[in-house]
Amino acid sequence: MRTLKFLLRKEFLQIFRDKLILRMILALPVIQLILLPYAATYEIKNITLSVVDNDHSEYSRKLINNFTSSGYFQLVDYSKTYADALDQVEKDKADLIVEIPKGFERDLIRDNETIVLFAANAISGQTAGLAVAYANTILRDFNNDVRIQWTQQSRLNAIPVIDITSSNWFNPQMDYKLFIVPGVLALLVTLVGFLMASLNIVKEKEIGTIEQLNVSPIKKYQFILSKLIPFWVLGFVVLIIGFIISLILYGIYPEGSFWVGSLFAGIYLIALLGFGLLTSIYADTQQQAMFIAYFFMLIFILLGGLFSPIENMPDWAQYLTYINPVRYLIEAMRMIVLKGSGFWDLRYHFLIVTGFAIVFNGLAIWNYKKTI
Amino acid sequence: MKQLITFIQKEFHHILRDTRSMLVLIGLPIVQLLLFGFAITTEVRNANIAILDNSKDEVTQSIITKIESSQYFDIDRTITSNAQIEKAFKTGKIKLAIVFQQNFQNELSHSNKAQLQIIADATDPNQATTLTNYISSIVRNYQNELNQQKKTPYTIKSEMRMLYNPQLKGAYTSVPGVMGMILLLISAMMTSIAIVREKELGTMEILLVSPMQPGLVVISKVISYFIISLINVATILILSVFVLGLPIEGSLFLLIASTIIYIFCALSLGILISTVTETQQAAMLISLLGLMLPVVMLSGYAYPIANMPTILQILSNMVPAKWYIIIVKNVMIKGIGIELVWKEILILLAMTATFLIISIKRFKIRL
Numbered sequence: 001m002r003t004l005k006f007l008l009r010k011e012f013l014q015i016f017r018d019k020l021i022l023r024m025i026l027a028l029p030v031i032q033l034i035l036l037p038y039a040a041t042y043e044i045k046n047i048t049l050s051v052v053d054n055d056h057s058e059y060s061r062k063l064i065n066n067f068t069s070s071g072y073f074q075l076v077d078y079s080k081t082y083a084d085a086l087d088q089v090e091k092d093k094a095d096l097i098v099e100i101p102k103g104f105e106r107d108l109i110r111d112n113e114t115i116v117l118f119a120a121n122a123i124s125g126q127t128a129g130l131a132v133a134y135a136n137t138i139l140r141d142f143n144n145d146v147r148i149q150w151t152q153q154s155r156l157n158a159i160p161v162i163d164i165t166s167s168n169w170f171n172p173q174m175d176y177k178l179f180i181v182p183g184v185l186a187l188l189v190t191l192v193g194f195l196m197a198s199l200n201i202v203k204e205k206e207i208g209t210i211e212q213l214n215v216s217p218i219k220k221y222q223f224i225l226s227k228l229i230p231f232w233v234l235g236f237v238v239l240i241i242g243f244i245i246s247l248i249l250y251g252i253y254p255e256g257s258f259w260v261g262s263l264f265a266g267i268y269l270i271a272l273l274g275f276g277l278l279t280s281i282y283a284d285t286q287q288q289a290m291f292i293a294y295f296f297m298l299i300f301i302l303l304g305g306l307f308s309p310i311e312n313m314p315d316w317a318q319y320l321t322y323i324n325p326v327r328y329l330i331e332a333m334r335m336i337v338l339k340g341s342g343f344w345d346l347r348y349h350f351l352i353v354t355g356f357a358i359v360f361n362g363l364a365i366w367n368y369k370k371t372i
Numbered sequence: 373m374k375q376l377i378t379f380i381q382k383e384f385h386h387i388l389r390d391t392r393s394m395l396v397l398i399g400l401p402i403v404q405l406l407l408f409g410f411a412i413t414t415e416v417r418n419a420n421i422a423i424l425d426n427s428k429d430e431v432t433q434s435i436i437t438k439i440e441s442s443q444y445f446d447i448d449r450t451i452t453s454n455a456q457i458e459k460a461f462k463t464g465k466i467k468l469a470i471v472f473q474q475n476f477q478n479e480l481s482h483s484n485k486a487q488l489q490i491i492a493d494a495t496d497p498n499q500a501t502t503l504t505n506y507i508s509s510i511v512r513n514y515q516n517e518l519n520q521q522k523k524t525p526y527t528i529k530s531e532m533r534m535l536y537n538p539q540l541k542g543a544y545t546s547v548p549g550v551m552g553m554i555l556l557l558i559s560a561m562m563t564s565i566a567i568v569r570e571k572e573l574g575t576m577e578i579l580l581v582s583p584m585q586p587g588l589v590v591i592s593k594v595i596s597y598f599i600i601s602l603i604n605v606a607t608i609l610i611l612s613v614f615v616l617g618l619p620i621e622g623s624l625f626l627l628i629a630s631t632i633i634y635i636f637c638a639l640s641l642g643i644l645i646s647t648v649t650e651t652q653q654a655a656m657l658i659s660l661l662g663l664m665l666p667v668v669m670l671s672g673y674a675y676p677i678a679n680m681p682t683i684l685q686i687l688s689n690m691v692p693a694k695w696y697i698i699i700v701k702n703v704m705i706k707g708i709g710i711e712l713v714w715k716e717i718l719i720l721l722a723m724t725a726t727f728l729i730i731s732i733k734r735f736k737i738r739l
Contacts, residue, residue, distance in 0.1 A: 018651070018653075018654075021651070024658070024661070028662050038681050039680050039688075045679060046678045086535075091712060113528075113529065115529045116528060116531070118530055118532050119532075119534075119535055120533070120534060122537040122538070123536050123545060124545045125534075125541070132532050143527065143528045147525065150525070150526055151525060159484065159519045160480050160486075160519065162485075162511055163486065163487050164489075164508050164511055165487065168491075168492050168494035168504075170461070170495050171494040174501070176498070178495075179498075187665065191661050191664070191665075195657060199653050199656065203653065284392075286569070286652045288390055290652070291392075292396060293656075294557070294561065295403075297664070299403065302404070302407050302411075307668070308412045309496060311418055313411045314411060314417070316411075317407070320411075335495075338495045341463065345464075
């Protein structure tokens with residue numbers, strides 16, 4: 001116990017001595033948590049629109065008006081031809097082309113049917129999909145208005161309609177920030193903890209101080225603990241600061257228990273740091289450790305469900321996410337913060353990260369050789 | 373010149389000796405591109421949903437069959453009451469629930485109106501909207517089939533055309549994004565660490581007292597990492613075209629030329645990082661903790677820049693990846709020539725120059 005205390009004092013002193021590092025560990029995540037969630041929004045308000053109106057009728061003008069007043073679209077120009085509009089898309093000036101055919105109004109009233117063309121820049125399928133979905137909604141509403149105007153008398157032979165109502169639970173305002181902030185925070189805590197831990201032991205190797213530790217009568221578990229605890233504290237501090245920022249800046253107050261969240265993050269950090277230390281033990285130089293850390297971090301992040309939902313992945317990728325600790329933290333944070341899930345709802349998550357913690361740290365202790 | 377070549381050889385030996393790092397440097401882009409190309413998609417697949425059928429009649433059955441056969445959804449059949457829906461949401465078992473009112477079929481045929489409620493887990497608002505839209509359109513299609521004999525009057529149909537990417541492949545968005553991200557992070561990280569490492573280990577002093585000019589010392593390092601980056605570009609392009617099926621519509625020469633400029637920009641950012649830090653740890657924190665998320669989130673790859681608040685739009689201009697991604701999309705996918713990307717190329721050149729000028733000003737010849 002006394003040995004551990006001395007070792008810990010040494011580690012903490014080392015961390016606090018390097019003011020630049022300490023400042024970066026605290027400042028970089030804080031700045032990013034303050035700024036980046038505002039960048040993450042799919043709620044599209046500025047779809048740029050190029051209209052080709054070949055009809056110039058009352059109805060075509062009304063329809064265009066519905067587009068511009070909807071709040072989703074910004075009319076950038078009226079193009080004379082479809083080719084001109086395509087030119088606008090090519091230059092990135094327009095995202096969506098709406099082409100109204102000649103005889104639009106006449107066909108609609110006389111032949112009961114007409115057609116409107118939507119062409120979207122689909123390099124980003126997501127944006128294109130949303131743009132076309134909004135466009136169709138506007139078209140449908142417009143169409144309903146037209147119908148009401150012309151079919152008032154024949155109300156009696158109405159057709160059966162399935163009335164679809166939809167409600168959105170846990171985030172009725174559909175605020176993307178509620179979703180992204182817990183995820184970004186999870187990621188920042190992970191980055192800080194993992195980077196610090198993965199560089200630590202290898203640094204002693206590179207500088208040569210590890211030899212002194214090796215000849216001293218320290219037990220392996222004491223050594224690993226002395227490396228683990230300081231970074232655990234650091235990671236936890238970042239987490240708490242993150243919670244405070246989410247509360248003050250984004251008004252995110254966890255629906256569920258703060259303590260369950262902290263307990264989960266605490267166990268998660270032990271697991272993650274264990275993995276970091278393992279990286280550090282295997283690497284020969286800091287440079288190598290850093291590349292390995294980068295490799296794992298990126299895969300963890302990509303398969304963590306922060307930017308794209310895990311359910312949408314193919315089966316093989318979903319299986320890979322089961323061994324990704326980051327996935328569990330992001331999921332658990334979102335569940336606790338937004339849905340108010342409790343300990344029992346998260347029992348499997350708890351079990352799995354505890355398993356990770358035991359395996360990674362066990363391997364770290366086992367693989368750390370006191371000889372060079 | 374001979375000295376420089378010897379130095380480059382020395383640097384290469386250094387890099388090649390470290391097989392683990394080499395594996396990561398060359399293998400990472402491959403792994404990442406394949407993950408992005410195949411695993412990370414925004415299309416809906418296998419979404420878990422629950423159906424609470426309070427009516428259990430022919431109509432509800434056939435709607436359920438329609439949903440089931442759409443292949444987007446996996447139906448969880450264990451839910452039998454409203455209370456269980458909330459529980460299933462809380463454990464994360466389902467993303468969406470559909471509730472049919474009682475006497476669905478009767479209501480539909482007698483009062484012409486039957487109620488179907490969609491409850492979505494809006495934790496992820498985007499996903500919730502997409503799933504709700506999918507279900508709604510399946511139900512609407514079914515309803516249209518029901519009413520086929522009675523034609524709806526005054527119908528405006530829409531025709532959709534998806535330009536450049538008719539099949540809506542995710543790779544069209546992700547490949548330019550991955551190229552922008554990997555090349556920037558790897559290049560910046562490599563140079564920043566390599567130079568700081570010499571400082572930290574004290575070998576920089578030896579290099580500085582050697583008859584080589586300090587500038588050449590740095591250049592020899594940069595050239596070695598430049599060659600590694602070129603290998604990465606080659607693998608990325610080959611994989612994109614032959615495995616992910618992306619086109620190279622525009623000039624390959626223009627694409628590669630602008631990529632080389634971009635790599636120089638990233639390498640000089642790395643040099644800049646190494647001039648402001650003293651330890652590898654600090655360099656690494658800046659290049660990973662400081663760059664990774666901003667590059668992903670502000671480059672226009674993950675989220676459209678046009679929606680961001682003004683401050684972030686201004687900040688995004690400082691992310692080199694933003695400009696490079698525009699170039700790749702335009703040249704590679706749209707097939708546009710230099711007349712529409714010269715501005716972006718100029719911006720990258722200006723950034724490179726700025727990074728280098730600041731670095732030279734800060735570079736201390738004496739330690």
